[in-house]
Structure formats: structure tokens, C-alpha cells
Amino acid sequence: MQNLEWLLLLISIIYIGFNRPINLQLKKNYVIGLLVGVLLIHFLFNGYRWQMIPAYFLWVIALITAIKQSDRKPSMALKVLKIIGLTIVIILAVALPSLLPVFDLPEPRGEFTVGTKDILLELDRDELITADKNDKRSFMIKVWYPSKSMDGEKDLYVDQAGRNGFAVKYGLTPSMLNYLDKVDTHVFRDIEIADGTFPVLIFSHGYNSKANSYYALLSELASRGYVIFALNHTYESTGATFPNGDLKYFDYEFASQIESNTWHIMEPVVEAFKSDLSYEERHPIIKTGLTTYFVRGMVERWAEDIVDVVDELNQWNQEGFFQGKLDTSKVGVFGHSRGGGAAGESLLIDDRIKAGANVDGVQWGRIVDTAFDKPFLFISADWPEEKDDLNSHAYINKSTAVFYDTRILETGHSSFMDIPFMIPLEALSQAGSIDPTLGMEITSNMVASFFDKHLKSEPIDMKNLDKKYDMLRMNIYSGDSIP
Structure with a gap:
């Protein structure tokens, strides 16, 4: 209060x-x-x-x-x-x-103030989710970028479609979220971008979530000198507000359709973890689940969205608001939950992406049969031991470059979003018992340090983070030390 x-x-x-x-x-x-x-x-x-x-x-x-x-x-x-x-x-x-307080988001600690800008990306490929065969894929991108200005309008916390979709998801009325207008995002709309060129990060949100739910993380990274293109995966996010006023929401009918009659694929996986099978005996069963369950298709669709953004970077760097501001030779990708899986998938299929991070997402798909050949960071919530650890099998080969396997103690799946600030009750937020500010500090420092090292080529020893935070556990595997 x-x-x-x-x-x-x-x-x-x-x-x-x-x-x-x-x-x-x-x-x-x-x-x-x-x-x-x-x-x-x-x-x-x-x-x-x-x-x-x-x-x-x-x-x-x-x-x-x-x-x-x-x-x-x-x-x-x-x-x-x-x-x-x-x-x-x-x-x-x-x-x-x-x-449900008027909550405080952490203020960005980097040297830059933070601006945001919305971009509509319209593509020439078919939209697979809607029934209209003439539909073409399009999605909104929210860009967080470094600035030296504060001469602008504060960015409102979550757009109208996002609020409406959130209300539907949790059985509220949209008007019950009007209090979000009072939240200080510490971010300014459409202010001037700072001088210089900046590495690019592409962010993919969680399922039935959206980029606006990650202000604390994304604004912190932008304040440290990154331009972040945060995708809003149309029809699989809570909602998106388009420039013409159209509001497009999560498609519950499509979600039910693609998931229907697929659980039988995962039942052997669940049983394999409950049994006394060894890791080696269990692995082929888990592999089948990781490569055939319906989520693989979703992760690959979202990875295609990510690649589409990479395709546009050179054009955006040649003209318009971001002209001359993007270092397109330094592109990284990261995401949360299923967006983290999409980030890992895009790293496998696009050589222009130089490093990737998955924040508490299962890595569905082809990774179980191969390895990353670029630096990769995996951040896990503090899941109980009895949880089925699919990633222990997905990441069996890790990376031929370097792979950081980390866990932040006392965190939950939503600790990496703004939810623990928005809903300060652990039983409702599912964010674990960690102090939300500390949890976000560790997460943002981990992600920033990883990209500082592997995109900006700064001389950073990642082990120092492990020493700095008692709540952080880290294992580092170089290409020649994969088990």
C-alpha cells in the first residue's frame, strides 16, 4: 500500500x-x-x-x-x-x-537511461495459427534501447491488449488492471537513442505471456548498452496492440487443438523418471518426448520469428530510428520459459546469432541430437529434486564452445518476470522465497555478464558471479570438458 x-x-x-x-x-x-x-x-x-x-x-x-x-x-x-x-x-x-499493490520496479543501474519503441513486423510467410489461408504472419516488437535523455513520456506498464489478455487468463475484468497506470516503469517512450553502436539482443517471452511482463530484466540490460528487440508472438502471447488499433489475443482454440491427444507422448517420459532406470536407460525415452511432443513445433515457430527479426537488422541499421546504431556483427538471443527454448533453437539454425541464453525453459527439439557450437547460458529456477529434469537430457552434449549451467536458489519459474513485484505473495506469484529484487539482480547480472563476455568481448570471469552470490550455483563446461 x-x-x-x-x-x-x-x-x-x-x-x-x-x-x-x-x-x-x-x-x-x-x-x-x-x-x-x-x-x-x-x-x-x-x-x-x-x-x-x-x-x-x-x-x-x-x-x-x-x-x-x-x-x-x-x-x-x-x-x-x-x-x-x-x-x-x-x-x-x-x-x-x-x-495487488502499485508496485515498485527496480530502477535500471546501468550508465544509460532507457527508451522504448514499438515496431510492427509484417512478413510474407503464411500465418499458420488462424483459419484464414490469406493471413500473413505479423507481430509486434517492443524495443528497449540505451539513451542519455529523460525528455519524454513515461512508458505505461503493459499495453491495453496485454492487460485484456491478462484479465482473461486470470478471470479478472480489464478495468481491475487500470491501477497499472500508476506503476513507474523507469522507461521513456520514443526518446533519442544514445550515441554509438550497440550489440543487439533478441528476446522471446514465455507462453501466454508477453515482453511487457519483463520490464525489470529488459530495462536493466538496455541500461547497460544493449538494444533489445523483444518479440510478441502473435496469438501465443497474452495480447498485442497493433498500430491500426487491432487487438490480437492468445488463441485458446488453437492452443487446445495442437495439444489435444498429445499427452500420451509424455506419459512414458513421466514413468521413466519415476522408475529406477539409469540415466543411460532413460535417455532414449526422454529423447523421444523432447523431439515429438507438440511443444517442439511451437519452439520452432517462435525460432522462425526470431530469425525473421535477425533478417531485418541490417535494414533497420541503414535507415530510420536505429540507423547506424546497431552492431549487427554482435547479435545474441535469449528468452524465458518456452521463449528460452525458442532462443536455443534459433542459435542452432542461424549462424548470425553469436550467443544464446535460456532462462528456465525446456529445450525441446533437435538439441538432444546435437550440441551448440556457440556460447550458451542456461539459468534454472530452484526446482525440487523430484521434478522431471528434461534438460539434463536435452543438453547432454552441451556446447563445443562453452556452456554455463546455473541455478538460482529459492527462485520459482516466475522469478525472472515482473510477477513477484506485481504480486508480492509467494503462494500466488509462484516466484519462490527469494527476495524479488535480489533474484532479479542475480538474473540480470548473469545475463548481462554472459553477453558482455561473449558479444562485447569484455574480460569477464563468470566464476566471480558464483563467488559473489550465495544463492547462485554455476557449472562451466568448455568444449573440451563436456562429460
Whole structure:
């Protein structure tokens, strides 16, 4: 809760609970003036948000109590009912704005301020997800980039389609997310890009998520001197707002269609992990699952989107906003969850991409039969030992260059997103018990240091991160030391 929200709530509760002695000390007009004044100040500096409705209800009770100032004592039964009712409202008044707060995102720590810009990429290949055979693939890209300016409009947290899609996903109404307007993203729209040329990173989000859900991570990397093209995979993200006003959402019908009747492929995989099979005996079973389950097709589709962005980099560097700003010889790719799998897949199929990172995603597809030939970073959440470790088989050959296998303790799958800041309750956020700010610091330092070393060629010893953070576990495999 914000400070003025706490003040409004506390003053209302205190007056309701102690109105008789307060009335002996203060005149009615002073009490009413105080209550009205606090509400107006709250609206002026914080603004209305629906999470405060129970607190507003308490304020109304306090105001009515101040106006009436009745000396009549209620019966014991009525008094008990009032206490129970007020207790319930007070719990709601504290819980709602605390569970869904106007949250603080970490401020970028790099030398640059951060700008964002939206790009629509329209392609000449068929759109496979929609039923219309004339549809061509197109998707939105949100670019985070380094700047030296703060002379611009703050970027709103999550666009309208993203909010609408998020609301549908979690059974909310879109208006319940209007409070996100109050979140300071520390990012400015369409401000001037900094002087110089910058390495390029391409980012792929998680399934039924979107790039706007990763402000903390992406803005930190941009502040360290990277231009990040964050893809929004149309129909498989929560939603995308197009320049013409079209809103395109996650296609639940398509998702159900591609997943239908496929679980039988994974049942032997699950059983293999439950059995007493050795790693060698289990491997061919897991390999079949990794290469034939429906998610492989999704990862390959998303990797194609990534390659399409790489195709456009030279053109964007020759004209327009990013003219002369992109170092197209230094291109890296990374992603979260299934987007992490897509990042790894794109590294296998496009030689223009020089390094890749997978943040807590399963690496479905062809990797189980081959190895990366470029530097690769895998960051895992702190999964329990009983979880089926598919990547222990997917990454059996690791990389002929260098492979970093890392784990951040006490993290969950959503620790790498903004969710633990947005929903500060571990049971709901599924972000683990780690402090969200520390978790994001470790993650962003890991990703930044990896690309600083392998794209910028800076003399960085990655082992120093392992020493710096007690919550980090790291194994490094060079090409000549793969088990």
C-alpha cells in the first residue's frame, strides 16, 4: 500500500474504534474536515483504485459516525455483529491493496537511461495459427534501447491488449488492471537513442505471456548498452496492440487443438523418471518426448520469428530510428520459459546469432541430437529434486564452445518476470522465497555478464558471479570438458 492509502485507512479505523473519546477532544467540524481532507489528498496524489474500495467503505462509516455522533449505546448483540463486520472489512481493506499493490520496479543501474519503441513486423510467410489461408504472419516488437535523455513520456506498464489478455487468463475484468497506470516503469517512450553502436539482443517471452511482463530484466540490460528487440508472438502471447488499433489475443482454440491427444507422448517420459532406470536407460525415452511432443513445433515457430527479426537488422541499421546504431556483427538471443527454448533453437539454425541464453525453459527439439557450437547460458529456477529434469537430457552434449549451467536458489519459474513485484505473495506469484529484487539482480547480472563476455568481448570471469552470490550455483563446461 502507498503511504497515503495507509493514512486514509488508519485514520478511518482509529476514528471508528475510538470516536467517543475523540469527540470529547475535537469538534465535529474538525473531525469531518480531517476525514474529507485525507480522502481528497489521497485522490490528488495517489488517485482512485478499486483495491481500495473496502478502505473507502470504512471511510464512509467513519464519516457517518462523525456526522451523527450518537451517544446511544448499541445492544451487545448488535455490537458483536458490528465488530465482526468491521473486522472482515478491515481485513479486506488491508489485503486487497497489499496483494495487488502499485508496485515498485527496480530502477535500471546501468550508465544509460532507457527508451522504448514499438515496431510492427509484417512478413510474407503464411500465418499458420488462424483459419484464414490469406493471413500473413505479423507481430509486434517492443524495443528497449540505451539513451542519455529523460525528455519524454513515461512508458505505461503493459499495453491495453496485454492487460485484456491478462484479465482473461486470470478471470479478472480489464478495468481491475487500470491501477497499472500508476506503476513507474523507469522507461521513456520514443526518446533519442544514445550515441554509438550497440550489440543487439533478441528476446522471446514465455507462453501466454508477453515482453511487457519483463520490464525489470529488459530495462536493466538496455541500461547497460544493449538494444533489445523483444518479440510478441502473435496469438501465443497474452495480447498485442497493433498500430491500426487491432487487438490480437492468445488463441485458446488453437492452443487446445495442437495439444489435444498429445499427452500420451509424455506419459512414458513421466514413468521413466519415476522408475529406477539409469540415466543411460532413460535417455532414449526422454529423447523421444523432447523431439515429438507438440511443444517442439511451437519452439520452432517462435525460432522462425526470431530469425525473421535477425533478417531485418541490417535494414533497420541503414535507415530510420536505429540507423547506424546497431552492431549487427554482435547479435545474441535469449528468452524465458518456452521463449528460452525458442532462443536455443534459433542459435542452432542461424549462424548470425553469436550467443544464446535460456532462462528456465525446456529445450525441446533437435538439441538432444546435437550440441551448440556457440556460447550458451542456461539459468534454472530452484526446482525440487523430484521434478522431471528434461534438460539434463536435452543438453547432454552441451556446447563445443562453452556452456554455463546455473541455478538460482529459492527462485520459482516466475522469478525472472515482473510477477513477484506485481504480486508480492509467494503462494500466488509462484516466484519462490527469494527476495524479488535480489533474484532479479542475480538474473540480470548473469545475463548481462554472459553477453558482455561473449558479444562485447569484455574480460569477464563468470566464476566471480558464483563467488559473489550465495544463492547462485554455476557449472562451466568448455568444449573440451563436456562429460
